[in-house]
Amino acid sequence: MKKxxxxxxxxxxxxxxxxxxxxxxxxxxxxxSKLHEWIGYAILAMVGLRLIWGLIGTRHARFADFPPxxxxxxxxxxxxxxxxxxAHVGHSPLGGLMIYNLxxxxxxxxxxxxxxxxxxxxxxxWVEEAHEILVAWAEVSVVFHIAAAIAESRRLGINxxxxxxxxxxxxxxxxxx
Amino acid sequence: MPTVSRKTRTISAALAALIILQGFCAAFFLxxxxxxxxxxxxxxxxxxxxxxxxxxxxxxxxxxxxxAFFLAGLLRRQARADRALSAASGxxxxxxxxxxxxxxxxxxxxxxxxxTIKGFTIAEVAAMRGSAEATVKTHLNAxxxxxxxxxxxxLVSHLIEDLMRGALxxxxxxxxxxxxxxxxxxxTVA
Numbered sequence: 600m601k602k603x604x605x606x607x608x609x610x611x612x613x614x615x616x617x618x619x620x621x622x623x624x625x626x627x628x629x630x631x632s633k634l635h636e637w638i639g640y641a642i643l644a645m646v647g648l649r650l651i652w653g654l655i656g657t658r659h660a661r662f663a664d665f666p667p668x669x670x671x672x673x674x675x676x677x678x679x680x681x682x683x684x685x686a687h688v689g690h691s692p693l694g695g696l697m698i699y700n701l702x703x704x705x706x707x708x709x710x711x712x713x714x715x716x717x718x719x720x721x722x723x724x725w726v727e728e729a730h731e732i733l734v735a736w737a738e739v740s741v742v743f744h745i746a747a748a749i750a751e752s753r754r755l756g757i758n759x760x761x762x763x764x765x766x767x768x769x770x771x772x773x774x775x776x
Numbered sequence: 777m778p779t780v781s782r783k784t785r786t787i788s789a790a791l792a793a794l795i796i797l798q799g800f801c802a803a804f805f806l807x808x809x810x811x812x813x814x815x816x817x818x819x820x821x822x823x824x825x826x827x828x829x830x831x832x833x834x835x836x837x838x839x840x841x842x843x844a845f846f847l848a849g850l851l852r853r854q855a856r857a858d859r860a861l862s863a864a865s866g867x868x869x870x871x872x873x874x875x876x877x878x879x880x881x882x883x884x885x886x887x888x889x890x891x892t893i894k895g896f897t898i899a900e901v902a903a904m905r906g907s908a909e910a911t912v913k914t915h916l917n918a919x920x921x922x923x924x925x926x927x928x929x930x931l932v933s934h935l936i937e938d939l940m941r942g943a944l945x946x947x948x949x950x951x952x953x954x955x956x957x958x959x960x961x962x963x964t965v966a
Contacts (some may be wrong), residue, residue: 673788673851720915732804739803 601757601770603688607657607764614651614763617642617705621741636716643709646702665695665718672696679754686755686770694751697744704737784854791847798840803832852906888915893932907963 671692711730714720
């Protein structure tokens, strides 16, 4: 068992803060309320910081550590299909794509949400529709993200959700990297 | 590292995108259906319409699942084919080395012979090895003489003949056979 420091404190706080904020706004609070707006701004600010951190942050937090790549993604799907265990220290190729998807979705949700507060777009149907469809997309993505984190944890023998809490990935002895 | 061919990669990526899109649509419609179902007491609720929607949604989901299995099969087949190919090319290489050792080719001659079998011209081989064409020709003459063949075509057909006879091991018992071939080769060299 080899412990590797993967996620820095900023990445972990960002992750769980976004989890809390998104859960509040998508499931709990009143969408018409001021609270909903403030949480939206907070999420936007956090995503903005995450984007900067993706350029200057620690090794596995940088976008350069998980560039979107079709061939790497197909490679990981091949690993899954053939039962080959190859662990990735940072984001896996498919995991990285999910991160980009979630970040872009959150930005679009914040964008359409902000538009609804402006005089120009207040009450315009397509903005509201877009906001809701984007939230639905993000919700489905989150469910898939959780399912994939559990499935990959089982496949690789690494507790991925735990690593997002402690910051360490415990690589099993036989795992290729 | 599984090397996936460009075509398979494109198909796989497109298929994965389709599965994701269908999965999202299915989830989206499913939430719609649940909302409809909660209003079943409403006089405007039509059972037939609702049933059709359920069937359409199930078909969509089933399609996505079938595609996922198809994709997994495609990737597995490709991975197997890649392994078999590398085993075969590894075995062919061993076969060539075995002949070169039998014929007593020098290191330079073996190098020239490999390039020649791969189809490079004398000029190309000379350029790659950084030697004069005359030197390559001398090597080639020595190779043909030692191998007892009249020219390049016969040299290549030596290998092809072995391939046709099934000298190449199947992908399953490759490792044992290749190891055996290696042992034989080293035996002849020694």
